Amino acid sequence: MTVIQWTEAMSVGNPALDKDHQKLIQMINDLDQAAPDFLELFNAVLDYTTGHFEREETHLEVIGFPGLDAHRVQHDSFADEVAAMVKEYRGHAFQAGDTRLKDFLWSWLKGHILIEDQRYAAWTRARGG
Template identity: 35%
Template sequence: MGIRMVQSLLTWTDKMSVGVETLDADHKKLMGFVNELHAAVKTRAGAETVGRILDELIAYTEYHFEVEEQLQKLARFPDRAAHREKHEALKAKVYQLRDTFRADPESLNNVKVFDFLSDWLVRHILGDDMKYAPYLAKAANRAPPA
């Protein structure tokens, strides 16, 4: 699938590259947040630590989705609306997880949260994001030299 699980952690592989350094760096950073969440759960870090990681993950995800969607628009990616819907669905789910966690930190199954986030991120990068990669490459070739 293009990803290796090392002690259940996400590891970047070149197969995951969409060919845009900024987006690849964002994807790596998002994977880092998911791994940090895993480590916090594994070491039984407190609710404050887990909550902080969730907040950082959400903020960076929102930023990344905005950048990705703008690049898709510039590249004239035809499935932009469907891709955005997937982003919105993930954000809604993550907001729900965060709100549930804030209301009762013990109520979340942390393993399921990690599994959901890691599975979604990997499937999204390797599946959905790879669909726009050729459009971004083509747009880069159209762009005037800097």
């Protein structure tokens, strides 16, 4: 099982949003596809992610980040893909060795925090924020 840890390289320079990212990483680390309450845990990750996206988008609105619309599209497409996976899982639970879900969550989250979120972090830094 891949375990990812939050590192300074993931910092977006905003303590509240960094905390959100740390919590999210922890929640995904704790996701166990074989656990009887997996769907509950998975839904909790989804809920937390939705709340986090809202907090992040509000922050980007407040600071006037010019890439907000594109960033919002990324968040929305993630929500769509995960919703599709939940639907699939409800239809027939994933096999024990099927790691698609976690792989997807990790690769998306890592790419998003390390690349996409760093765009607004760099933009904020460039403005002296």
